[in-house]
Each structure stands twice: as structure tokens, then as C-alpha cells.
Amino acid sequence: xxxxVVVTGMGVVxxxxxxxxxxxxxxxxxxSGISRIEAFDTSDYTTKIAAEIxxxxxxxxxxxxxxxxxxxxxxxxxxAASLMALQDSGLKLGENADPERVGVIxxxxxxxxxxxxxxxxxxxxxxxxxxxPFFIPMMIANMASGQVSMLTGAKGPNTTAVTACATGTHSxxxxxxxxxxxxxxxxxxxxxxxxxxxxxxxxxxxxxxMSTRNDEPEKASRPFDIDRDGFVMGEGSxxxxxxxxxxxxxxxxHIYAEVIGYGMSGDAYDMVEPDPDGAARSMxxxxxxxxxxxxxxxxxxxxxxxxxxxxxxxxxxxKTTFGGHAYKLAVSSTKSMTGHLLGAAGGIxxxxxxxxxxxxxxxxxxxxxxxxxxxxxxxxxxxARKAGIRTALSNSFGFGGHNATIIMRKYEA
Amino acid sequence: xxxxxxRVKRIVVERLGVEEAEVTAEASFKDDLGADxxxxxxLVMELEDEFDLEISDEDAExxxxxxxxxxYIQSHA
Numbered sequence: 001x002x003x004x005v006v007v008t009g010m011g012v013v014x015x016x017x018x019x020x021x022x023x024x025x026x027x028x029x030x031x032s033g034i035s036r037i038e039a040f041d042t043s044d045y046t047t048k049i050a051a052e053i054x055x056x057x058x059x060x061x062x063x064x065x066x067x068x069x070x071x072x073x074x075x076x077x078x079x080a081a082s083l084m085a086l087q088d089s090g091l092k093l094g095e096n097a098d099p100e101r102v103g104v105i106x107x108x109x110x111x112x113x114x115x116x117x118x119x120x121x122x123x124x125x126x127x128x129x130x131x132x133p134f135f136i137p138m139m140i141a142n143m144a145s146g147q148v149s150m151l152t153g154a155k156g157p158n159t160t161a162v163t164a165c166a167t168g169t170h171s172x173x174x175x176x177x178x179x180x181x182x183x184x185x186x187x188x189x190x191x192x193x194x195x196x197x198x199x200x201x202x203x204x205x206x207x208x209x210m211s212t213r214n215d216e217p218e219k220a221s222r223p224f225d226i227d228r229d230g231f232v233m234g235e236g237s238x239x240x241x242x243x244x245x246x247x248x249x250x251x252x253x254h255i256y257a258e259v260i261g262y263g264m265s266g267d268a269y270d271m272v273e274p275d276p277d278g279a280a281r282s283m284x285x286x287x288x289x290x291x292x293x294x295x296x297x298x299x300x301x302x303x304x305x306x307x308x309x310x311x312x313x314x315x316x317x318x319k320t321t322f323g324g325h326a327y328k329l330a331v332s333s334t335k336s337m338t339g340h341l342l343g344a345a346g347g348i349x350x351x352x353x354x355x356x357x358x359x360x361x362x363x364x365x366x367x368x369x370x371x372x373x374x375x376x377x378x379x380x381x382x383x384a385r386k387a388g389i390r391t392a393l394s395n396s397f398g399f400g401g402h403n404a405t406i407i408m409r410k411y412e413a
Numbered sequence: 414x415x416x417x418x419x420r421v422k423r424i425v426v427e428r429l430g431v432e433e434a435e436v437t438a439e440a441s442f443k444d445d446l447g448a449d450x451x452x453x454x455x456l457v458m459e460l461e462d463e464f465d466l467e468i469s470d471e472d473a474e475x476x477x478x479x480x481x482x483x484x485y486i487q488s489h490a
Binding site: 064065066069129130132133134137 | 429430431447451454455458462
């Protein structure tokens with residue numbers, strides 16, 4: 001028997017807001033969370049902007065100093081968003097949930113890059129005997145899932161997806177399947193990332209993958225616009241509490257939306273260039289998994305990173321998957337406001353998907369001043385839209401050719 | 414004892430996130446100050462830097478309390 005799976009809690013840590021109401025209101029208002037990088041001197045870097053979280057204080061999120069100093073920044077973000085989501089859900093392990101039936105998948109695309117960088121500098125300057133004993137456990141990409149289990153007491157399935165920019169969506173999709181097949185009653189799932197570090201910025205700069213619109217940070221992320229010139233790196237975390245419908249109903253939980261489909265595919269094509277066929281197969285599999293007709297999808301929260309190639313490829317994939325219906329559904333890229341949170345992108349975008357369905361509002365693609373004539377879908381330009389949508393989809397695609405698609409539906413008893 | 418003790422205390426407070434008052438001579442790193450095995454390794458590294466000495470793994474294993482660390486440093490530094 002397949003269990004129905006619903007979203008009962010959500011948490012975000014982003015430059016656009018680190019609580020659900022503020023985050024949502026800023027998205028609907030079309031605000032940008034992108035600014036000049038303050039964490040270090042960017043004079044020598046071609047890109048000097050990011051969706052950077054200023055003055056992050058883990059203690060404000062219930063993480064005491066003793067614990068958080070042994071966490072890389074990505075783990076701090078993931079732990080903060082997880083605690084927020086758990087509190088929002090009302091799930092109390094050991095009271096209204098069996099700890100052994102609650103699992104965690106909070107992935108990261110890259111892991112503890114900042115810790116790597118610091119300890120490598122110590123290795124070079126002071127030698128191997130001064131490298132911290134916490135270097136390895138702080139840096140490994142699975143440690144957000146590990147730390148969240150320690151903080152919450154969740155003893156169920158515990159693993160990590162590491163699929164670059166598809167990490168968050170794979171984490172949520174895999175969690176959905178675990179609950180659907182009965183491995184867990186609830187999952188704490190999403191992604192966390194913290195790569196606004198000299199080595200991270202330098203690496204992406206060398207790839208020529210990021211926008212260099214340094215003088216207008218708020219206009220730099222402009223998916224589907226003719227003048228888009230690359231993505232803008234973001235940091236933070238987005239985490240959902242997924243729960244079986246019967247478990248949620250038994251404790252009278254608030255239900256944001258229902259997860260109904262998950263699809264994934266591999267491009268088998270190139271390390272970094274996308275193949276539209278891969279994205280199309282990911283969406284088709286999710287639709288098949290949900291047991292719906294393609295025409296039932298009314299909104300797509302696009303991967304839409306604002307790179308010249310990526311936005312075109314995704315648009316082609318949507319046309320392949322939906323045919324004529326591609327022109328009837330709404331597509332928006334909230335990365336125009338949030339920046340690209342890499343492994344955390346799917347986490348915050350699933351939060352957005354659930355809120356869009358619950359609230360009947362679609363956040364816009366901002367900075368869409370001159371739509372690329374080759375990209376001819378309805379990208380919800382610049383203004384949020386009220387729309388009583390019932391079924392919506394979110395895409396994430398990662399370096400390596402990893403594609404993941406999640407489908408949610410407005411909750412109907 | 415006071416100068417070494419104060420410097421040890423400052424490092425222990427900072428590294429283990431404990432209150433100054435908890436760092437008594439009798440306090441055990443693992444039992445009283447909540448240190449795990451990696452905390453102790455890190456603490457030893459920090460003390461080596463602070464006092465410019467080398468503490469062998471063998472010696473480090475024998476030291477379990479704040480007072481023992483202070484004594485060790487005073488007799489080796």
C-alpha cells in the first residue's frame with residue numbers, strides 16, 4: 001500500500017528572509033536578496049555579488065555556541081532551517097512521533113568548503129600537526145543530516161544526496177518515496193549550502209558561469225531575459241517536514257500541500273552543459289509517478305538559473321514534455337530573487353511550491369525586462385500572480401547531468 | 414601556578430564553551446566539562462601552541478583533569 005505524503009512544516013534561512021512569512025512576502029513583492037559580498041575582499045574576482053546572508057547568528061535559531069562552533073556554516077544553515085521546520089510542524093519526537101520512524105535527508109551540493117579552505121591554509125602555514133581534529137567531521141557533506149539527527153533525536157532513515165544543484169530536490173524526492181513505501185512516518189528533508197568563500201567564488205568565476213553585473217546586484221539574476229549573463233550564487237537552507245497523511249491527520253497537523261510525484265534522470269551528456277532531453281525525461285517520469293496527465297500541471301517553478309544556455313535548455317524541455325500545454329502553464333524562476341542556492345535551491349523552491357499551492361499565488365520572475373525572443377513561454381514577468389492552481393512542479397538540474405522533478409498538489413482531504 | 418592556570422582556563426573556556434567557574438583544578442575534561450575525544454585532541458594542540466611545547470599522545474592520554482594539565486605544563490615548559 002502506498003502512503004499519501006504531505007508537507008506539514010517548513011523552514012528557510014535565506015538572504016530574502018529567515019522565517020516563512022518574511023520570505024514569502026518578499027517573494028510576492030518581487031524583492032531581490034542579492035548584494036555585494038561582504039564576507040571577504042572581492043577586488044580580484046570578476047564576480048563580486050551574491051545572495052549572501054549578512055550577520056548570521058546561529059544562536060538566534062536555537063543552536064548554542066558550544067554546538068555551532070563545531071559546525072561548518074552549511075551545517076549551521078541546515079540545522080537552523082530543520083529546527084524551524086520541525087517547530088512549525090508541531091512534530092515532537094518521543095511525544096507525538098516515534099523517533100525511530102522519523103528520518104533526515106538534508107543534503108549539500110558541496111559540503112564544508114569554508115572549513116576545507118581554513119584548514120588547508122593551516123596545513124600550508126603550520127603543518128599537518130595543526131590541522132583540526134574536527135576538519136573531517138565538519139567538512140563532510142553528510143554532516144547536516146548527521147547533526148540534525150543529533151539535535152532532534154530522529155533515529156529513522158538518515159542519508160544524504162550530493163547531486164550539485166539538484167541536491168535539495170533529490171533529498172525531498174527520496175524522502176517522499178521513503179514515506180510512501182512505509183520506511184518512515186516523517187522525514188526532515190531539504191538542502192543546505194555555504195560556498196560564498198574565496199575558493200568557491202574563484203572556481204565559479206573561472207567557469208564563467210556567474211553574472212558579472214556587479215554594479216546592479218539586484219538586477220543581476222534575470223532568468224529568461226535577453227541580457228542574462230549567468231547565475232548569482234546564494235547560500236542558506238530550505239527544509240520541509242514530509243509526513244504520511246495518516247500520521248499528520250492523527251495529530252491534527254496543518255497541511256501545506258501534498259507531494260504526489262517524483263522523477264529523476266541522468267543526461268549522460270556533459271559535466272556541466274545541460275541536455276534538454278534529460279530534463280524532459282525527469283519531468284515526464286515525475287508526471288507518470290504522480291499518475292496524472294501533463295495538462296494537469298498549471299505552474300512550474302523552474303530551475304531557471306539565469307545562464308544563457310540553461311534557461312534555453314529548460315524551456316526546450318518544457319515544450320518537449322508538455323507540447324501545446326507548455327504555452328498555457330505558468331513558469332517562474334524565483335532564483336531571480338533568491339539567487340542560486342546550489343544544493344539548497346531545491347529545498348527553498350519546494351517551500352515556494354507548497355506555499356504557491358496553499359495560498360493560490362505565483363511568485364514572479366523579476367528583472368524580466370526584455371524576454372529573450374527564443375524563449376516564448378509565460379514566465380510570470382515581474383509581478384506576482386493570483387492563481388488558484390491545483391498542481392505544480394519544481395525542477396532542479398545539477399552538474400554531472402543529474403535531473404530531479406517534484407510534483408505537489410493543493411491538499412484535498 | 415596562577416599564570417599557567419589562567420592561560421589554561423582561558424583556552425578551556427573558549428574551546429569547550431564552559432563557564433569559568435566550572436574550570437576547577439579537579440574538573441575532568443570528559444566527565445565534568447563535556448569534552449569528547451576530538452575536543453581533547455584539539456585542546457592539546459592549542460596548549461602546545463600556547464606554551465610552545467610538545468605533548469606526546471602517550472602523555473596526553475594520561476591527563477584527565479585541568480590540574481593535571483597545569484602540572485604537566487609547569488614541569489615541561
